[in-house]
Amino acid sequence: MKGKEWHAAFVPKDAPQETEGIPAVTLQAGEQWLDVYRAAAEEGVIVVGGSAQTVGAAGGYLTGGGHSAFSHFYGLAVDNLLEVNLVDAKGERRTLNQYTDPEYFYALRGGGGCAWGIITSVTYKTHPNPSHIQVGFLQFNVTNNSTLRAVLEKSLRGLVSVTDAGYTGYGIINTSDEPLGFNAIFIQPNGTNATFNTAFKPYYDISTMQGVSGLVANAEFPSWIEYSKYFLRDPNIATNIIEASRLLTQEVLLHRTGDLVDLAFEYPSPGPGFSFIGKVDATERDNTAAHSIWKESRALLGWSANWTDDAPVDEKRKAKLDLVEISRRLGEIVGPEGGSYEPDWKNVFWGDKYDRLLATKRRVDPTNLFVCNRCVGTDIILEP
Numbered sequence: 001m002k003g004k005e006w007h008a009a010f011v012p013k014d015a016p017q018e019t020e021g022i023p024a025v026t027l028q029a030g031e032q033w034l035d036v037y038r039a040a041a042e043e044g045v046i047v048v049g050g051s052a053q054t055v056g057a058a059g060g061y062l063t064g065g066g067h068s069a070f071s072h073f074y075g076l077a078v079d080n081l082l083e084v085n086l087v088d089a090k091g092e093r094r095t096l097n098q099y100t101d102p103e104y105f106y107a108l109r110g111g112g113g114c115a116w117g118i119i120t121s122v123t124y125k126t127h128p129n130p131s132h133i134q135v136g137f138l139q140f141n142v143t144n145n146s147t148l149r150a151v152l153e154k155s156l157r158g159l160v161s162v163t164d165a166g167y168t169g170y171g172i173i174n175t176s177d178e179p180l181g182f183n184a185i186f187i188q189p190n191g192t193n194a195t196f197n198t199a200f201k202p203y204y205d206i207s208t209m210q211g212v213s214g215l216v217a218n219a220e221f222p223s224w225i226e227y228s229k230y231f232l233r234d235p236n237i238a239t240n241i242i243e244a245s246r247l248l249t250q251e252v253l254l255h256r257t258g259d260l261v262d263l264a265f266e267y268p269s270p271g272p273g274f275s276f277i278g279k280v281d282a283t284e285r286d287n288t289a290a291h292s293i294w295k296e297s298r299a300l301l302g303w304s305a306n307w308t309d310d311a312p313v314d315e316k317r318k319a320k321l322d323l324v325e326i327s328r329r330l331g332e333i334v335g336p337e338g339g340s341y342e343p344d345w346k347n348v349f350w351g352d353k354y355d356r357l358l359a360t361k362r363r364v365d366p367t368n369l370f371v372c373n374r375c376v377g378t379d380i381i382l383e384p
Helices: 033-043 102-108 145-164 193-199 201-207 224-231 250-255 257-266 313-334 345-364
Strands: 004-010 022-028 081-087 093-096 118-125 133-142 168-174 180-189 212-221 242-249 272-277 297-305
Touching (some): 004 033, 033 224, 093 102, 102 345, 133 145, 133 224, 145 193, 145 250, 145 257, 145 297, 180 224, 193 201, 201 212, 212 224, 242 250, 242 313, 250 257, 250 297, 257 313, 297 313
Antiparallel strands (some): 004 022, 022 118, 133 180, 133 212, 168 180, 168 272, 242 297, 272 297
């Protein structure tokens, strides 16, 4: 199902008569982000979406929360969701928003997985095009573990300054294969050199350390779509990849970096990396089912594992069990928010919001038609 409808003044169904419309786009369930970005560029707007070409705009990315390069200014994808059309557990077509069924709509905004119905279309806010996209690059290569440890600890602490300044990004920690080090890319709409130089001072300092070959630089792209042409990729298509991850708060980045680096050395492969770095606007957080830890988070750090389709059962099981152990260790360091095979998954994924979600699940899907692993109301708990 493909299709995009752009609205100059969208008003949700059953909104009060005096409700003012806002710019928005309605996307059919088959739309993918790069196609949406291309169309948005023609409309002169941006949409808060993901950083992979073929990720769907109306599926698990959205119901899981949906971080974005624009999240510092506009929040998660669910914070920009205005309306959802779906087929519910009774087979009925429903239009859901804050007026037609506030609790059901709340559940769709971060309630996770396939638990809530078959989504057929979604409507997002749109935002004005920035004048340009500033892109920052970090690359630090080292040749020995003692220098690597210092570089990694300083790099993690430096994320506080960068995210305070409004940059979002992605990064890789390499503690096993040459070149050892830390690499990252950052984005800020309308960023300036003055802002960059102040925010990235910790990284300029790292680049001057003895034994470090470093690069700290920035460049400008005229638009989000031009950036997307070069940097939006789909590295995990047709793979068996799974991940154990945690959201890191400022407190963790400033005071538990030694423990995180210890873990990176202990588990160099699968290697750790940041699938998101950023301080997310939290204006809508209490109005969505996304975990409240997003109010404080500065980065999403994870370890991933992959295997070939014909890999032996024992190899696949070991990869999963390693991630379970990494997830447990991460939980000890930073707290329980995240992970694939969590025994305490209700609290890990939704915290104090789970009971509210469960009440809605029982109302809208009393026979538990829509189920998935570790989803609200499920009895399906897959183990490694």
